[in-house]
Amino acid sequence: MENIVEIRESPERFSPQHTFSSGQTFRFYPEGNTWTGVAMGALVRIREENGQIVLKMQGGSRTREDWRAYFDLDRDYTVLFPDADPILQRALAAAPGLRVLRQEPFETLISFIISANNNIPRIRGIIRALCREAGTPFTADGETWHAFPSPEQLGAVPEKRLRELGCGYRAPYIAATAQLAVGTDFSSAGRRETADLLSRLQAFPGVGPKVARCAALFGFGCLDAFPADVWIIRALRELYGFEGSPAQADAFSRRKFGPYAGIAQQYLYYCMRSRNHSFAAAGGV
DNA sequence: TACCAGGAGATCC
């Protein structure tokens, strides 16, 4: 019997548009008024219905609690930044319902290795190709879908084949990281201090400071991890007068945004990239 | 057609 979980939320608490368009996950696609994707081995469909956001998960073995954790639905985002400056306040208001997902560690690690010096449409295409190539297939809604490959499955794909699938020069990094990840206990890694986790993640080939912070934030629940790409550095410089390097962004973000700096980063990133009009009109960018 | 993309690694000094 198929495992189905259905969750209803208000648009103020969860926005698939803001969440899936903020560059933290690459497996969700909009079609009409429905967002469709695969996560944790299940088909996920999200649509608005009578003023409510309806999340329907089909397949896999995850519970309602697992999915609430995945979408971070039980966290009150309105109390995370009690001392928010006016700029952050505008960013938070510009993307209501944006939530930082708690994705699967190995998927985030590989996804953001692929993201290096790459653009989002192509990242999505490569990840989709990897899933079709090596991910476990399952059937839902009368169609065949593919889970993200396990370390064993991805590690078995020849480097030459990874290049054919579009991975380019990242192919050896992906192959080596997948093979190293076999036997790695990511669940215990997630309970470490962020700095300790980052150094361990950066031991994987193709994982530097930025990719490690993305994996820590999106895959391990380290909400203080602060990925600093060119957009965020630009935002800190233009909006806050920050003059430092990406390596100095950690201390700055912790001082400026506190223990949830990673979530603040995601709102700032979304607003910068989406050229949100209300944000720009308010003097944000 | 150039330039860019949610950078990392190698090689310089």
Added chain:
DNA sequence: GGATCTCATGGT
């Protein structure tokens, strides 16, 4: 430790 180059390849 920091500056510089190269790495595939589709998007814009």
